[in-house]
Amino acid sequence: MKIIVAADNKWGIGKDNNLLARLPEDMKRFREITTGNTIVMGSRTYMSFPRRPLPDRVNLVITSKPSLYPEVRCFESIDAFLAFAKECDEEIYVCGGGMVYRELLPYCEKAVVTRVLHDFEADTFFPNLDEDKDWEIAGMSEIAETNGFNIQFVDYVNKNVKSI
16 A cells, blocks of 8 residues: 655645645646556545546545445445455555544555645644654655645655554
8 A cells, every 4th residue: 555645844734624735736646646546535535526536546435424425435444444455456545634644554655745845724634754763765856836836746665564
């Protein structure tokens, strides 16, 4: 499993169940990386997408109310999803929200992070990988500008992946 996320300087990822900013280059990268793969998210993240399910991807939702999402495969707990992931041969990208990120982070081998070099007013945060001894930077892009914000793509690897 891998995680894909955009986070600001303080590792903020959202406010009021919305992204902190519209970043065309980040959206393009998300689409390029996840198309043809499986994505998993919580129900609020799923409902925040303007088009559901996201096309050309297997959409999985972790929710206590699976009957509300008949168009996608649902799991009623993290443990139920992990049992599925253990048997899955497909690449799975974790794409939010905050609780799903925190719960699945130890099981992910890589984090594909868009660092937004800005301080937003966030109410949802991603764990600070720069301060986590299990994670190290594997590569990073040059700083680029998109929609008025400077961003940098940073890939992290988990040196201590937890077995499913």
